[in-house]
Amino acid sequence: MSHNDFSTLPLNDALVANLVGLGYQSMTAIQAQSLPPILAGKDVIAQGKTGSGKTAAFGLGLLHHLDVKQFRIQALVLCPTRELADQVASEIRKLARAIHNIKVLTLCGGMPFGPQVGSLEHGAHIIVGTPGRVDDHLRRGTLQLNHLRTLVLDEADRMLDMGFSEVIDGIIQQTPASRQTLMFSATFPAEIEAIARRVMQNPERVEVKAGH
Ligand code: ADP
Ligand code: MG
Secondary structure (H helix, E strand, C coil), rough: CCCCCHCCCCCHHHHHHHHCCCCCCCCCHHHHHHHHHCCCCEEEEECCCCCCHHHHHHHHHHHHHCCCCCCCCCCEECCCCCHHHHHHHHHCCCCHHHCCCCEEEEEEECCHHHHHHHHHCCCCEEEEEEEEHHHHHHHCCCCCCCCCCCCEEEHHHHHHHCCCHHHHHHHHHCCCCCCEEEEECCCCCCHHHHHHHHHHHCCEEEEECCCC
């Protein structure tokens, strides 16, 4: 057993067994560095280049902290674009195969509201979406985040470049202060530091320069 085996983590055995089925033999560098503090419930800012495996780092973290028996929204992942949100939702569904009846819902702009509202009425454990549309649902009262445990800002640098900073602040105000906040980014501009100061509690910093 190498020190980079997923089985060294305090993760549910079924989640680890499913990773083997996905062909994930060992943790990537960013997973090995960020998963211990994430599983311990800390706020984490992680920087790593594209393809370093950031999705599974926060995906396993939010699944670890989720209680499938409580059918309400416990995790929210904000992504800059619909394409990225779809990719993240698909990866989380794969990681969650070991957990029965997990409901992952995407809420992105450019899609009609009606079906999203219908899906929200049916309920979900995890929302993956773009900031604008998630904010729209909060304002309309079709989405509540008062039971949120994990908030993930994925590709945070791109979301800031796209001008989502204030919208994200507004969304965060609708979440419990007790939540865990995870921020993932390929670069680390000064605005990221400013957001971290506003929305995170004593965050652990993880930086991986090389790929795997
Ligand atoms: P990032 O968000 O850092 O750009 P992704 O999370 O999209 O990277 O992961 C890139 C690719 O690596 C995906 O195809 C994913 O399935 C794969 N991957 C992630 N973690 C592992 C792992 N531990 N072992 C093998 N492949 C992995
Ligand atoms: Mg990514």
